[in-house]
Structures are given as C-alpha cells and as structure tokens.
Amino acid sequence: MRVALFITCVNDTLFPGTGQAVVTLLRRLGCDVEFPQAQTCCGQMHVNTGYPEEGRRLAGHFVDVFAGYDAVVAPSGSCAAMVREQYPRLARTTPARTAAPAGLLTGGSAPATAERDDSFARRVAETVPKVHDLSEFLVDVLGVTDVGAYFPHRVTYHPTCHSLRGLHLGDRPTRLLREVRGLELVPLPGAEECCGFGGTFAVKNPAVSAAMCADKVHNVASTGAEVLCAADNSCLMHIGGTLRRQRTGVRIMHLAEILASTEAAR
C-alpha cells in the first residue's frame, strides 16, 4: 500500500523522533511509506485563531500535495481532525471573490492558484476520506492491534480532545497499548478533561490554561506512571512542559514512539 506520511509542522520541527517512529513502525508492518516533500502545515493554527483565508490557502496546498495517495497517515489527532472536520467546512464557505486567492504578502506570487482553487471542493472531497490518524490506520485499515512492540514501563494515556471528540478514536489507542509486551497501562483520572493547550488559547488565556494543566499534571502524577502517552505532541508539549517545570520526573511519549519500540531495538 502506497502510504503518504503527513508528519505535521509541529512534529517535523520540534518532535522529529515521532515521525521517525512512524516510519519504523509502518515499515515493520509492511507499508511502503513516502514523505511528500512539499507538505507544510494543515492550517489549523490560522483557522482556529481567526484567519480563515490563510487557513483556506494552506488547506488548498495540503489537498494538492496529498490528493494522489491511497492513504495519508498523520501522527496527530488534532491535525487529522482539522482536515476531516474543517476542510469540508472551508470548502463549503469559500467566498466567490476569493476563489483564486493571491499570495499572502506578495499579491499573486503563487502560480496557477486560480486553476487549483476552482477544484478545491472536489479535491477536499477526494482527499479527506483518505486521511487517518495513526491508530485509526493501524486498527481500521491494517487491521492490527498487536504491532509487535515491547516497552516495559508503567504508562498512562491521555485521550486528547480532538482525538476523543473530533475523530472519535475511542479505545483504539488503548487497545494498541494493551498489546505492547511489558507495558503496564494505568488509568488516568479525569482523562477526558482538556489539558488546557488549545493552540493559541495557551498564550491568549494563560491563567486558565495553566490552571487546567495544573489539574491534569496532578492527575498524571497520582497514577504513579513513568510515562504519559498521547496521540498529539502539541498537548504533550503543554503537559510535558508543566511536568518538567514541576520536576515530576514523568516523561512524555507519543503513541508512535511506544509502538515503535521493540526488544531487538534495545
């Protein structure tokens, strides 16, 4: 199967290890993975902060890059939810006058935009159903829950809001974790409560964001887990930043990194 990796801008820039783990894992499961070099960002930050035009242009770029693949796999519930939930909405609300948007600052520097944006809605409809979060791809498309991983540690799992309510990942990630040899999965109290990241919310409403995270960190610490796992590095960055500031000793790890670990690799 010809699988395109959508590594996401946050993972690409700040958490390359997660992308590398996805590559290792999918190759081990027999996938032929490609990294389309032209990918950048899904546009979530722009859309959610109130810049729909920029977001729409990045969405146009995304569907251009990924339209030709059988499947697109993203190690981020949040970015996958952005594509699946918001792209059809962006396509539906594209105003007629911006059907051919100009370049951001330069005014018309991007060639062939008119042609591309005419087909925006069609490409969104084609591409969106092929975009999967990693755990969805493993469980639903490849049909595996035991990925042959070994990770002898006490782990607690935080189901990030967009994984939970945007993608409805359900128990897919924990089913995968339960099959990991040596891993002890401990339940996280208040797991379904938001950690307070929310993209630019963490900067725009720092007091509330910090209060939400303090409660999350308290709950994480109460489990006695060595590792906090999630399917989204941005939420982990927020919680992990607080865990480190409070010197709790709890490490953060993306689901992909745990699933990529094997006995042989140690």
Added chain:
Amino acid sequence: MSGAGTFLGMPAFPHNAAAAVQDSQLRFNLRKATHTIRGKRAAVVGELPDWAELRRAGKEIKDHTLRHLDRYLLQLEEAVTAAGGHVHWASDAKEANRIVADLVKATGETSVVKVKSMATQEIGLNEALQEEGITAYETDLAELIVQLGDDWPSHILVPAIHRNRAEIREIFQEKMAEWGRAAPEELTDEPRALAEAARLHLRERFLSTKVAVSGANFMIAETGTLVVLESEGNGRMCLTLPETLISVVGVEKLLPTWRDLEVFLQLLPRSSTGERMNPYTSTWTGATEGQEFHLVLLDNGRTDVLADEVGRQALRCIRCSACLNVCPVYERAGGHAYGSVYPGPIGAILTPQLRGTASAIDASLPYASSLCGACFEACPVAIDIPEVLVHLRGKVRHARAERLGMRAAGWIFDRPSRLARVQRLGGRLRRFVPGRLPGPLSAWTDTREIPDIPAESFRDWWNRTDGGAR
C-alpha cells in the same frame, strides 16, 4: 443591584479570568457544583435509549421554527390576542424596558415580583424600572441571593453557583431586613434553614404585590401558550397571584405546536438540573379572569444573529446550561469573567453576536475556549459551539502584532523550502533559546518549559538518510 444585566465596560476575558483563577474559594465552589450537576446529568441522559433521536428532534424543530420565524410569530400574536392577552414588539432593550415600565406605571403600583428570567437580565430591566421608581423583587432563591448580595449572576441555571452556604447565610443576615422580612436571628447555614428563611421572606412579598414580570422557556405558536419550567414554586406564585402579568420573551423561544413541547420537556430538565422532570411546569394562555396579561416579544439583536448562516444555531439554545457544567474554562474562570448574563460556552458565542464585538470583553469572548468540544457533546439541541467560536474569531478585529505574526507564519508555510530554512536556523540557534521567553510568549514560559529544539528536523533527517534507509 450594581448594574447586573448590563456588565458593560468590563475588561477582556483573560484579565477577568486571571483574577478568578486566583480565588481558591470560587474555584472550589464551582468545581464542586459543576461536577455534581455533571454527574447527575450524565446519569439521567444515559438512561434514555433514544437520547440521540431526541437531540436531533430538538435541533430540527428549532431550526424549522427559526427558518419560518416571521410566520410563527404572527400566528402566536394572533392566538395570544384571541385569548385576551396583549402583544407588544420590542426591537431593543430600551424599547422593551420602556414598554414594561409604562405597563407597570399604568397599574399605579411601584413594585413587581419577578420570576427568574434571562431576557429581563439581558436588557437590564431591574435597573431601568428602578430609574422609574419601581422596585423589582427577584423570587427565585438563587436570584434572591444575587440581588441581596448586590452581586452579579454567574450561571444560567444557578445564578449564585459561586456562593457557598456560609456566604449565603451572611448575605441573608445582613441584607434581608433592608428588602422586607428579616432573617431569623439564629440563622444557621443548614440548607433547610436557609430555604425556610427565604420562603418566609418571599411569602410576604407574593401576597402583597399586584404586578409580576416573567420570562418563558417556550411559547407555542398554535395556541398562544407560554411555558415556564422551575423547581421552587415561586414561579407558579408569581404567575397566578398578581393582577397583572407581564412576560418578556426573546423571539427565538417559539415552538410551532403543543406537540413539539414533548421533546423539550424531556431535553431541558435532564440537561439542566439532571432531573427526569422539573418539579413545576406552568403554562398560561392569554388572560385569565381578573388578570391582565401582556407579552413583550424581544428582538434585541436576535434577527441579526438569524442572518448569520453559521452563527444562527446559537438561537436554538434552550438555556439549560449543560455546556457551562462541562466546560473546563468556565470551571476555572467562573461566570463573571464572561461579562454577560450568558456565561460559559453559550455566552461566548451568543453575547458577541447579540452585542457585537466592539468592546474589549466582547472581542475576547470567542477566544474564551480551548475548543475542547465538551460543550457540543453535552448540548441537547446540538449547537456546534466550537464551530461558531471559530467562525466568530474570523470576524473580530485582531491585534496588529498578532496579524503580523500570523502572516509571517503563513508566509513560511507557503513554501516547504522556507519552512526547511527556518527549521535549520532554529536547529543552529537552539542552544541560545532562553528558558524564559520575552513578550507575549512569556505567557508560555511562566508555567511551562519550552521543548528542546532538535538539531535536525524530520524533513532533513528524511533527506539525509533517504527515509531511514541509509
């Protein structure tokens, strides 16, 4: 009361919320109350096998009504008039307050009793009446606490949710005498004792007041019937005892037929108080013998909201407050931080639509959410609150620095080569990134460590190693 219902001139949400977060008593009260109601709601919703269908029915009935609002409003007016009531149309708060004040003055009375009503708070009716020499007495227990405490409501259903019983006891002892019958000398903070003090205080008021002002949860177009759901019985007292009843109701509270009520009498109590049915449901149609009835239909921005294709779903709201009780932001910031009679997630989308986004508080409300989606999941009429929040964020005016930052980010993401260059620059300078960042980014490093910046991006790793093959 100190300007309750107006809230204007408040600082922006982040400022209000930062102060509230520091108030540990407030956070404790809110956490305890919201988690209790949340649990009760989940239990009674869970026992209905057809909740999803009910929710869809509620959404569709409301959407249908809003699409044909003009037609149903005229039908309502006709039915109310035929039943001996009088219908008044108010385009804004000022007009509505004027109508009510004139109606009260025509009776020659100088006081009114009130059933808890969001619409009259929204228009600042109590203050407007006060300017005309008319005293409005709140009769809902929580509203009474707010009124006696010279306070602002902080929750749609439980306006005094931010107060605990020790605080309520103090308010009763200090203030009840100024407003009528005093609290007993030996008042304890037992809920039963507090309720009894309020009951005696209010009983005197019900029996001596000739004019009542109410809102309504629903209006039925085909019959001209108004419906109020409540828990304490004070509403029923106000609706039946006085000689003149004036109901101020937002135009969106309409339902086409009596039969539609069946859906909402299941959705509302379960979502709001976590009960299968509320203790009192009162319905009235036109004027009864010996009583005069006036209905003031309030627009106050609602038709503007209706004109917005995405934002109009906020008008489906039945004011159950389920979204408040599950909201992690509301739980920490409290209701006052929203600077509106409609706090929480629904307030964050309804208030800036009704009032516009010119003031600091109104421009900040669409950002008073982490977009976690818990509110959408809990909403009994399926209002996609995150969708409306994002939609409104696209319409507010952004700060110049933010605009430039977002443009710069967009410019970098426009070309993969630019992104790669920025990543390499970051990798090279990573040792020079300070632990505490300057400017607006200090909000991040005040409580969190920034992640270690990697020496090499995924992109460069892929190219150097041919995707890990070398």
